[in-house]
Amino acid sequence: MAATTDFKSxxxxxxxxxxxxxxxxxxxxxxxxxxxxxxxxxxxxxxxxNLYWDTQDQRLGYKSDDTxxxxxxxxxxxxxxxxxxxxxxxxxxxxxxxxxxFDVNGETASRFRPFExxxxxxxxxxxxFLDELDRASQEVRQGFFEMADSRKLAGWHLHPGTVIFAAxxxxxxxxxxxxxxxxxAELDRWTVFEVEPSVEDWLKWAEGNVDKVVWxxxxxxxxxxxxxxxxxxxxxxxxxxxxxxxxxVLVSADLLNARGGFDAGVVFTLTNxxxxxxxxxxxxDFVKSYDRQVSLEDILDGGAFDKLNEWGIxxxxxxxxxxxxxxxxxxxxxxxRAKNLAELFCVHCPSEVAMKLWTALTGASEGEANxxxxxxxxxxxxxxxSAHLIDMLGTEDQ
Numbered sequence: 110m111a112a113t114t115d116f117k118s119x120x121x122x123x124x125x126x127x128x129x130x131x132x133x134x135x136x137x138x139x140x141x142x143x144x145x146x147x148x149x150x151x152x153x154x155x156x157x158x159n160l161y162w163d164t165q166d167q168r169l170g171y172k173s174d175d176t177x178x179x180x181x182x183x184x185x186x187x188x189x190x191x192x193x194x195x196x197x198x199x200x201x202x203x204x205x206x207x208x209x210x211f212d213v214n215g216e217t218a219s220r221f222r223p224f225e226x227x228x229x230x231x232x233x234x235x236x237x238f239l240d241e242l243d244r245a246s247q248e249v250r251q252g253f254f255e256m257a258d259s260r261k262l263a264g265w266h267l268h269p270g271t272v273i274f275a276a277x278x279x280x281x282x283x284x285x286x287x288x289x290x291x292x293x294a295e296l297d298r299w300t301v302f303e304v305e306p307s308v309e310d311w312l313k314w315a316e317g318n319v320d321k322v323v324w325x326x327x328x329x330x331x332x333x334x335x336x337x338x339x340x341x342x343x344x345x346x347x348x349x350x351x352x353x354x355x356x357x358v359l360v361s362a363d364l365l366n367a368r369g370g371f372d373a374g375v376v377f378t379l380t381n382x383x384x385x386x387x388x389x390x391x392x393x394d395f396v397k398s399y400d401r402q403v404s405l406e407d408i409l410d411g412g413a414f415d416k417l418n419e420w421g422i423x424x425x426x427x428x429x430x431x432x433x434x435x436x437x438x439x440x441x442x443x444x445x446r447a448k449n450l451a452e453l454f455c456v457h458c459p460s461e462v463a464m465k466l467w468t469a470l471t472g473a474s475e476g477e478a479n480x481x482x483x484x485x486x487x488x489x490x491x492x493x494x495s496a497h498l499i500d501m502l503g504t505e506d507q
Contacts, residue, residue: 113281113305116152123156126300127169133269136169138257140242140296142280143304146335146348148314149276150191152304153238157189162234162270169234169270187270188235190226194253194275195244202227202252203263227265234270243277243288250295257298275299285340308334311349316434319356322365324434325402326395327352329427333388347384355383371396403428405435408453409446417457425462429469438473442482451486455497463501 114122123139130136141149159172165183170176178184192201204223211218230237239253252262253275260267267273278286280303308331315324327334336346359365364376373393380389407413408428417425432438442450450470454463471480487493 116310138273140275140299146350157236160187191238195241239275242275243279345385
């Protein structure tokens with residue numbers, strides 16, 4: 110079975126793939142193959158937003174680099190051009206005949222005038238995004254075969270900075286979709302990534318992009334984020350995209366924080382339409398009891414550890430995820446929070462979750478200062494954090 114990559118690894122791989130080429134002909138097309146609704150288009154748009162073209166050195170760069178200067182005219186932002194390959198015909202590739210004829214060996218001939226998307230791709234640095242390529246007709250795919258292989262189409266040559274992306278539902282998931290197979294010669298013209306994003310990929314993206322209730326629900330009931338198994342005909346299943354769309358409706362209508370009270374019937378009907386019945390039932394039950402959920406403040410500021418009595422590994426893990434999402438460890442911990450965090454770590458967390466908490470703490474931007482304060486704590490059962498950590502690691506205290 111082919112190897113898959115999550116979004117974190119994909120972004121790391123795209124950087125050298127796009128930056129390394131010094132010759133335009135080595136700027137290979139990128140094909141993303143994955144299930145529907147996982148965020149393939151988001152990857153392309155985010156990449157486009159972060160690119161610039163250096164007109165002086167004729168090279169592509171990332172805006173996150175120190176060399177990028179917004180006030181320097183030599184640095185040009187990328188144009189994003191998206192085309193649904195599944196909706197294109199051969200005429201969309203060739204253009205339309207020009208009314209002006211021209212002479213060829215004494216005979217009048219005609220030229221085809223290309224459409225705007227091709228002219229732009231050939232005259233300025235662009236990210237050309239060909240969505241649903243494996244749903245396109247064979248003739249259209251043959252045209253893009255030439256573009257991916259030789260960076261030209263119908264006599265027009267792509268701008269040296271133009272980057273080509275294609276998105277497909279085929280690949281490892283092809284049996285679930287009405288798509289065309291691609292033979293080895295066609296795939297050989299692309300750099301192909303089989304994308305299988307992790308739940309953490311979505312949770313990281315969703316921070317600040319979806320309501321806290323939706324984020325917490327997905328974090329604590331991860332099986333409802335998306336359906337990855339076989340599908341039944343005409344049945345609605347959840348996807349990352351459908352949760353984002355549902356969130357937009359719920360937030361706009363103020364249905365999660367309505368002043369008149371929570372209307373379970375309306376929320377269920379809407380949720381069922383976006384993500385299906387199983388996820389809708391679980392979500393409504395979750396929202397009904399959300400006011401009884403344990404907040405960060407309950408534990409870190411109030412030390413209300415009695416609320417954790419019924420928790421298992423899943424709830425403890427979700428709470429650590431919630432602390433990371435809220436950037437609890439990014440700033441220096443107060444004395445109260447350091448003490449309560451130590452109590453959580455030593456007394457209440459299962460050992461595997463405690464190690465996850467330790468990793469999150471030490472990996473944060475203020476990790477060193479927080480670790481020193483945290484490591485020095487002694488908790489209610491008389492054990493120190495350092496002794497508890499040593500016990501978990503299975504080593505002897507020297």
